[in-house]
Amino acid sequence: MPSTGKSAAVSEGTGFGPRRVLFAVIALLLLMLLPVSLQGLIRASQSDAAAGEDREALAFAQWQALWSDLAARGEIALQPVQTDSSLRAAGDTAFMRYRNLWGAVDEPTRRTFQMAALSGDPQRKLDLLQPLARAADARIRFRALLEMARVQRRLRAPEAAREAALTALMIAGVPERIRADAHFLLADIAWESGSLDAAESALTLAIAADPGFWDARQMRLLVLGRQLGQPRQHTADCLDRTRQMILDLGAMPALAQDRTQFRDIADRFAAEGSSVNPAFALIAGLGYRWSGDLARSRAVLSSAAVGRGRLPAACETAILDKASEWILAI
Incomplete structure (x- = not known):
């Protein structure tokens, strides 16, 4: 029995007890795995960043395509294609x-x-x-x-x-x-x-x-309007939502065969106030423009910069640039 106590004392004194050896091995393994884990995190971060850049580039490309189409064809470019008139x-x-x-x-x-x-x-x-x-x-x-x-x-x-x-x-x-x-x-x-x-x-x-679903487009205008008022959205989301709202703005009057809807939609977003964000001013300005109220369109588009700072900078710049272009075109 005395020998057992001596062995324990020696083990504790030398610091090489079984439990401490196990802890040391685990610590060594974790230390060896740390560089691998860090590399994985770095790769994942780089992959996410690349995906974000690709998504933003696509959003800008679609944004430019929308305005190119409008420049070439006018508001008719926003009307949904009706391939079969019987499917009304x-x-x-x-x-x-x-x-x-x-x-x-x-x-x-x-x-x-x-x-x-x-x-x-x-x-x-x-x-x-x-x-x-x-x-x-x-x-x-x-x-x-x-x-x-x-x-x-x-x-x-x-x-x-x-x-x-x-x-x-x-x-x-x-x-x-x-x-x-x-x-x-x-x-x-x-x-x-x-x-x-x-x-x-x-x-x-x-x-x-x-694409001819009027009720869905009307609801999407409401949802996207609420989304654009949310803080901390990505540039790609901001551009996509603004673009889709413009598409819905152009589609709904055509689907309802009622051009007064341009003004109704414009009034709705003008009432939100340009101070909320520039996207609403752009949408309202386009609505007034296509309804024929050029004076009101100019006034609303001119106020777009009042809400500066409420959207991602790159998206906001793109919106304000278009607002300025449409002011010059009136």
């Missing part, structure tokens, strides 16, 4: 925005959709639509799920509405223009909950699927 917004009691995209619907199914539409009882609507959500026809399933999502949305059940819309989007064999409605519904749910990024992404998908 129509609407019916079975909730179709496009009458020629759904194909034939058998009479019992049509009657069920109509009964659901006419019912004032939300639960009755859901009960009628539930069997249709399991139909063999993909388009019928999609329509039923989309209507179930709308009912849940009106019932203030956003998660149930979101689940139904996402399930609808998983159905294959449905035309893209029809899928736009599900994206729009998801955007509406996100907007209501204050999830601006999710709303923006969903609206971008909706408009990409159906």
Whole structure:
């Protein structure tokens, strides 16, 4: 027994006990791994920086392309391409925005959709639509799920509405223009909950699927306007959002066949005040310009610099340069 105590004492005195040896080995391994970890972090940082630069370069290229197109073709450059005049917004009691995209619907199914539409009882609507959500026809399933999502949305059940819309989007064999409605519904749910990024992404998908979707463009103007008022956004985001708002500004009057919408939209963003940020002044100025009110356009564009300092510097400079160019063109 005395020898055991002596061994322990010697071990502690020399500092080479098993536990200390283990700690020393671990420390040595960590020291050896440190350069590798640092190199990985540096590479990741460089990769992120390069991706950010590429994204910013693309945003500037798209920004310049927009103005080049406007210079060459005028405001008509902003109008969505309508490849098929029969695919106009129509609407019916079975909730179709496009009458020629759904194909034939058998009479019992049509009657069920109509009964659901006419019912004032939300639960009755859901009960009628539930069997249709399991139909063999993909388009019928999609329509039923989309209507179930709308009912849940009106019932203030956003998660149930979101689940139904996402399930609808998983159905294959449905035309893209029809899928736009599900994206729009998801955007509406996100907007209501204050999830601006999710709303923006969903609206971008909706408009990409159906460039003639007036309601989606109107909502995107609201969402992007709110986004542009947020601090600490990247230059690429600022440029993209301003560009998309200009695209929506030009598209909505054409889709509604109502040029007074130019002034309505301009009034909305002019009321926000140029002091909020220069992007709103540019959009309002363009709206007044295309509505024919040149004096008001000049006044609003001239005030664009009042809000300087509220957007990323490079984006702000690009916006103010365009405001100055349009003042000279009036």
